[in-house]
Amino acid sequence: MKLERYSRSARRLHTAVYLLTLFLLATGWWLLVGREGEPSPVARLLGLPDAALHVWVGWGLAIAALLPLVLARRGVAAFMRETLRRDPGDLGWLLRWPLAIVTGRFARHEGHFDPGQRIANVAIVGLLVALIASGIGLVLVHFGPVFVVLAAVHRLATFAFTVVIAGHILVAAGILPGYRGAWRSMHLGGRVRIDQRLKRRPGDREASSR
Amino acid sequence: MVLAGLKLRGWALGAALSMILAACTSGPSGGGALTVGVSSPKDGAQVSIPFSVTVTSNVAIGPPESxxxxxxxxxxxxxxxxxxxxxYSNTVQVTRQLTPGKHTIIASLRNPDHSDAGPSVTFTVNVTGSGSESGSAAPSPTSSGPNY
Known part of the structure; x- marks a missing residue:
């Protein structure tokens, strides 16, 4: 049996955000490691400085992140509710998690997201908000002491975000035995095969046979 | 009481925003327009790779983190x-391999976020090859920006 874990609009938003974010991470790290003034292959291709590309794509991410607040408030509310929920079995689930990523024998949990996903959601959304807010601030402020504070926030958030996203990709890519096939929940129709590793959760819909 | 509290909070927020904006928009110490210039090499000078460029400005020059x-x-x-x-400082060493001959260089003053701050100055150098620099007599480069 196959289940649809996320709606089509949620999958589209996820794809838009991660494509923009990966581009921003690439150009951001290019600038962070001191390659400013040396056009990256993308900058050479588009004929624009990397800093300018970073700013323009950053505006794109800000719009993509704000759109759901206008167009999908119920979805955002459901995401927040499921992310911020706490259940009695959460700690037990987290304690069994290191072994379960290898064996696939996860403890039972309540809600749409498992406790690990909830922590990842808080970290990813929190850091995205910090990056977008400080990024907009940097574009508007241009220079001075406030710029220094915003630049430090943006840089530190980039370091933390890179680590969190690397972990998220490791889990979502399905490299770990316990998460095999997890990447399908957001790609190729979003239909996940239900087996011992990926169990049915509240909010999952049975996928139509397409 | 609640209204008074809200008004006080609004006033405090306004004051804080004013202070932030004042800090953000602080420019040159004299309050005039931003300037940039190049004191060395002179316009049209013969140089060899590497050579030094000395820039001048009425605002402090430093890395973006500053x-x-x-x-x-x-x-x-x-x-x-x-x-x-x-x-990122008033003097920089140019090491890129410019071919022998005349080269046009633009020195552009930038904000810490790398956006254009406005003023720029254009000058030329005549690269003669590698060796010692010779900034021979020629007038200082002129600026395309205001107040030079």
Missing amino acids: GNHHVHLYFDVGKDSGDYQLV
Whole structure:
């Protein structure tokens, strides 16, 4: 049996955000490691400085992140509710998690997201908000002491975000035995095969046979 | 009581925003327009790779982390190019392999976020090859920006 874990609009938003974010991470790290003034292959291709590309794509991410607040408030509310929920079995689930990523024998949990996903959601959304807010601030402020504070926030958030996203990709890519096939929940129709590793959760819909 | 509290909070928020904006918009110490210039090499000077460029400005020059402005040097390209040399102090060593002959260099004052701060100055150098620099007699480069 196959289940649809996320709606089509949620999958589209996820794809838009991660494509923009990966581009921003690439150009951001290019600038962070001191390659400013040396056009990256993308900058050479588009004929624009990397800093300018970073700013323009950053505006794109800000719009993509704000759109759901206008167009999908119920979805955002459901995401927040499921992310911020706490259940009695959460700690037990987290304690069994290191072994379960290898064996696939996860403890039972309540809600749409498992406790690990909830922590990842808080970290990813929190850091995205910090990056977008400080990024907009940097574009508007241009220079001075406030710029220094915003630049430090943006840089530190980039370091933390890179680590969190690397972990998220490791889990979502399905490299770990316990998460095999997890990447399908957001790609190729979003239909996940239900087996011992990926169990049915509240909010999952049975996928139509397409 | 609640209204008074809200008004007080509004006043405090306004004051804080004013202070932030004042801090953000602080420019040159004299309050005038931003300037940039190049004191060395002189316009049309013969140089050999590497050579030093000394920039002048009425604002402090420093890396973006300092919140100060800096300068981009563009070699034979426009200011919209992504290929430039960063200048985070008043003097910088140019080491890129410019071919022998005349080269046009634009020194552009930039905000810490690398956006254009406005003023720029264009000058030329005549690269003669590697060896010692010779900044021979020629007038100082003129600026395309205001107040030079």
